[in-house]
Amino acid sequence: MPVNVPVDLRRCQVLGLVGTAFLAAGGETAGALPVRELLAPASPRAALGLVGAYFGLVLLIAAWLLLGRLVRAPDERPGPRELMAVLVVWSLPLLLAPPLFSRDVYSYLAQGAMADAHMDVYAHGPALLGGPLAAEVAPMWRDTAAPYGPVFVGVASALAKASRGELPAGLLGMRLVALLGVALMAAVLPRLARHSGADPVAALWLGALNPLVLLHLVAGAHNDAVMLGLLGLGLVAALGRRPLLGAVLVTLAALVKVPAVLGLAAIVVLRVRAGDRPARAVLTVLASAAATTVAATAVTGTGYGWIGALDTPVSSGNWALTSLLGGATETLLERLGSDLAPLAVPAWHALGVTAALALIGHIWLRLRPRPVYALGLSLAVVAALGPAIRPWYALWGLFLIAAAAPSASVRHRVAAVTGVLALATLPSGGPADAGQLVLAVSGGVLALVVLVQAHQTVRAPATGRPA
Numbered sequence: 001m002p003v004n005v006p007v008d009l010r011r012c013q014v015l016g017l018v019g020t021a022f023l024a025a026g027g028e029t030a031g032a033l034p035v036r037e038l039l040a041p042a043s044p045r046a047a048l049g050l051v052g053a054y055f056g057l058v059l060l061i062a063a064w065l066l067l068g069r070l071v072r073a074p075d076e077r078p079g080p081r082e083l084m085a086v087l088v089v090w091s092l093p094l095l096l097a098p099p100l101f102s103r104d105v106y107s108y109l110a111q112g113a114m115a116d117a118h119m120d121v122y123a124h125g126p127a128l129l130g131g132p133l134a135a136e137v138a139p140m141w142r143d144t145a146a147p148y149g150p151v152f153v154g155v156a157s158a159l160a161k162a163s164r165g166e167l168p169a170g171l172l173g174m175r176l177v178a179l180l181g182v183a184l185m186a187a188v189l190p191r192l193a194r195h196s197g198a199d200p201v202a203a204l205w206l207g208a209l210n211p212l213v214l215l216h217l218v219a220g221a222h223n224d225a226v227m228l229g230l231l232g233l234g235l236v237a238a239l240g241r242r243p244l245l246g247a248v249l250v251t252l253a254a255l256v257k258v259p260a261v262l263g264l265a266a267i268v269v270l271r272v273r274a275g276d277r278p279a280r281a282v283l284t285v286l287a288s289a290a291a292t293t294v295a296a297t298a299v300t301g302t303g304y305g306w307i308g309a310l311d312t313p314v315s316s317g318n319w320a321l322t323s324l325l326g327g328a329t330e331t332l333l334e335r336l337g338s339d340l341a342p343l344a345v346p347a348w349h350a351l352g353v354t355a356a357l358a359l360i361g362h363i364w365l366r367l368r369p370r371p372v373y374a375l376g377l378s379l380a381v382v383a384a385l386g387p388a389i390r391p392w393y394a395l396w397g398l399f400l401i402a403a404a405a406p407s408a409s410v411r412h413r414v415a416a417v418t419g420v421l422a423l424a425t426l427p428s429g430g431p432a433d434a435g436q437l438v439l440a441v442s443g444g445v446l447a448l449v450v451l452v453q454a455h456q457t458v459r460a461p462a463t464g465r466p467a
Helices: 009-030 043-072 080-094 104-116 131-135 150-165 165-197 202-206 211-216 224-238 243-254 258-273 278-300 305-311 320-335 341-367 371-385 391-404 409-424 433-461
Strands: none
Touching: 009 258, 009 320, 043 202, 043 211, 043 409, 043 433, 080 165, 080 202, 080 211, 080 243, 080 391, 104 131, 104 150, 104 165, 150 165, 150 278, 165 211, 165 224, 165 391, 165 409, 165 433, 202 409, 211 224, 211 391, 211 409, 224 243, 224 258, 224 371, 243 258, 258 278, 258 341, 258 371, 320 341, 320 371, 320 433, 341 371, 371 391, 391 409
């Protein structure tokens, strides 16, 4: 840590480091552990781990919010390099921690092993692989096809070959891939902010040091990090008058996870703004995307089955706003004796898609001069109205909204949503029972008590009152 780091920034740095250290330590008994290491939720070690993890989580959120105050301060505000250093420090304890908040990384490894063994990941679930690796996958995903594009499946296959089926090596490899994505996100955020007329420092604070990034992209090793890193890099290239390169990079992002395909709309808008005719811009971008898709598919050898597997997230086990409304409507219709009850959930899913398309069209009509911001809002709509909602899906839109938010009030609202979503998932990634909720709340309350006491201790010398 540089000796000239301001005192307040150092305090934020240390507070966040303590938070992620408690998170990592709590995850050793309460995280998304390998099945042979799983403890009963009611066991003393698991209970202590859950309390410790939520204690650390609240400390991390507090450190992030305090850092946000420094970013808004007119004097001695940190610069991009100082914020990058904070991100590195906060991430360190999570690098060797077990997976946290989700078991998806085990699915990635199993799908990579399947691809390496020349099994069709778009026709079969990890259950076909069998063995200890498939046993690590969450039960609801063992018989479902991979919804990821050939770029990510190719990366997962290469990791499976390199790790030779060893779980610790595979987990570390997946986390390093996610870290590369986070590094790309942090690198492009200031450039996107400058192009969008926003504050680069505020963009880094909201888009890269966000607790959701640390919890779900670093600790959870989600492939959304790679998608967002490539998407941001593609937008930077297009804004720098290299639209073809931008289209290629955005397509590669979509070949990790498909929501990034919306980024091609931003590339088209940027080409038109640079003087291209709309029809020519659309055809050029689509041709670049098609060529990239064909080339990536040929290199990875996965085929085009991923297109048919895109409905994998549409599952009764997935929480979504439209699924919740559909389930409530189905129950009501059953009580009324209606034969339409089985159609309720599909109808709400269709309504959600229709509403999302309408909102996205409205966004682009109004915000076409601001393509990065329009894209961020569009991805937020997809995450909110799609067939599955996970806390890390919020990062799809948040990343670009952070880069192009038109006002501080927008950033404040996004930060509030972040704080809520950061607390929404247990470190194990599983559903919470009443006992676990009590433990989690206890850990969070304990952290608040410590923070209040520490604040009073720091203030006392300055005000002349005894501590």
